[in-house]
Amino acid sequence: MPPHRVLACVIGCLLPTVLPADEPPKPPPLWSGKAEVSYVATSGNSDTKTLGAAGEVEYQPGPWSGKAKLEFIRSEANGVVNARSFAGLLRGARKLTARLETYAQGAYVENTFAGIDHRLAGEAGLAYLLLPGERHTLKSEAGLGYTKEDRTNGDNRSFATGRLGLLYKWKFSKTAEFSEEGSFTESFKDSKDWRFGSATSLSASMTTVLSVKISYVIQRLNEPVPGKKKTDTITSAALVAKF
Secondary structure, eight states: OOHHHHHHHHHHHHHHHHSOOOOOOOOOOSEEEEEEEEEEEEOSSOOEEEEEEEEEEEEOOTTEEEEEEEEEEEEEETTEEEEEEEEEEEEEEEESSSSEEEEEEEEEEEEGGGTEEEEEEEEEEEEEEEEOOSSEEEEEEEEEEEEEEEETTSOOEEEEEEEEEEEEEEOOSSSEEEEEEEEEEEESSOTTOOEEEEEEEEEEESSSSEEEEEEEEEEEESSOOTTSOSEEEEEEEEEEEEO
8 A cells, every 4th residue: 555545544543533522512501690780979079979780690491591681770969869760671582493583572661860751562573693603693683562651741652663683792802792782663653753772882801700891872762751862871880790
């Protein structure tokens, strides 16, 4: 046998023992979650205090998954509360393929300083993973729902909705991650009454449990309560604990 064939046979026999076998991807943990808190205080010419807190729990038994989220913000200036909001979300989903899933969710919002006494919204739809990967992920969502919104001026609204969303994550190092989540909601009752939300964040791990996060949130209500602005923004720095 020619020497080059002998060498090829030897390499072919030894290669499986030299190279490690590909390991299948680890399944996500059954339970996971995180909690975060932020606090800013100033004194002197102005006395302000802002407290933010949020929590999230996710349950993933096989193709099914469930998620619960809570967010709270309270801001006080010179002893007077000038901003306060509360939001909650419950979501259930089931994978249909490796990239496609169906979901249903319900949300509750209170933001009296934006003129929203309370808002209840339900929605069902599909989500598709456009870009799977370890470093970059991009998911799209499309859903139909119904919203009941009571405003502080007595203008109560109920309408069917359609929503489009995009969720992008970029893990650019082992300890740092950038994320962007955008959502556009259209009222089928009044096309001018659309809403847009965007949440941009940058996080960096300090330990396996603790990380710091800087975020910028935009919330736009195209038909606000009279006397209120259309757009609210929130900039925050928070300490996050994962479990």
